Amino acid sequence: MKLSAKMIRECQSEDDNWSLGNSVLYELCRAHPLHATTREVVAKVWLIGRAYSAAVERGRGDAAGPGLSNDSFYTEALAPALIASSLDERLRGIASNGQINSAAVEAVLQVHGYLVAELSKLTGMHKRSFASKYLHFHCPSLFFIYDSRAVEAIRSLGMRRSRVRPQHGVDAEYASFVNTLLVLTERVEDQFGTLLTPRQLDRLLLQVGSS
Numbered sequence: 001m002k003l004s005a006k007m008i009r010e011c012q013s014e015d016d017n018w019s020l021g022n023s024v025l026y027e028l029c030r031a032h033p034l035h036a037t038t039r040e041v042v043a044k045v046w047l048i049g050r051a052y053s054a055a056v057e058r059g060r061g062d063a064a065g066p067g068l069s070n071d072s073f074y075t076e077a078l079a080p081a082l083i084a085s086s087l088d089e090r091l092r093g094i095a096s097n098g099q100i101n102s103a104a105v106e107a108v109l110q111v112h113g114y115l116v117a118e119l120s121k122l123t124g125m126h127k128r129s130f131a132s133k134y135l136h137f138h139c140p141s142l143f144f145i146y147d148s149r150a151v152e153a154i155r156s157l158g159m160r161r162s163r164v165r166p167q168h169g170v171d172a173e174y175a176s177f178v179n180t181l182l183v184l185t186e187r188v189e190d191q192f193g194t195l196l197t198p199r200q201l202d203r204l205l206l207q208v209g210s211s
Contacts, residue, residue, distance in 0.1 A: 001156045001157055010203075049133075052130075054130040061125075087115060090110070129147045132147075150177070152209055153206070156209065163176065
């Protein structure tokens with residue numbers, strides 16, 4: 001499939017039926033950017049995970065303790081772990097980067113990898129998709145949204161996935177995905193003269209996947 005100017009215009013349009021719902025999630029993370037209280041963590045993890053079909057409790061085993069209900073998992077395991085983590089410090093460390101690019105990508109991948117590792121301790125699973133979506137709403141200009149739909153759309157565009165060297169603290173699958181999308185971002189800028197944000201690029205991949 002080839003990209004068109006019409007597709008680029010549509011992914012940049014504000015006339016989007018999902019934009020209001022997304023704006024609620026962006027505002028939630030702007031108003032409560034830290035992981036300081038249980039209710040803040042529960043609200044963000046719960047709403048983002050459910051809205052984006054990436055509920056963090058899905059498929060979890062007993063890594064956080066046997067017999068925990070989903071509600072107890074949120075309040076007794078997940079929230080305390082994120083509050084005690086260094087996630088806020090790590091997010092502050094990349095906040096000065098205005099846009100995801102080759103200069104910022106290593107630090108961004110380290111933050112994503114850190115969250116994946118923390119969630120793995122609690123769920124026994126690699127929650128790379130949830131981590132990408134959760135971090136995107138905290139830093140919309142830095143994190144690409146990863147899921148199977150986006151991966152399939154990249155294949156439809158005939159793009160070869162970028163190879164990455166194994167790196168400590170980085171999720172290799174997400175790193176390959178991000179580097180591929182950086183190439184796609186450059187391609188769009190060269191061909192159409194516009195720089196897409198991670199949100200706009202996600203909308204573009206959604207168009208590709210539904211075509």
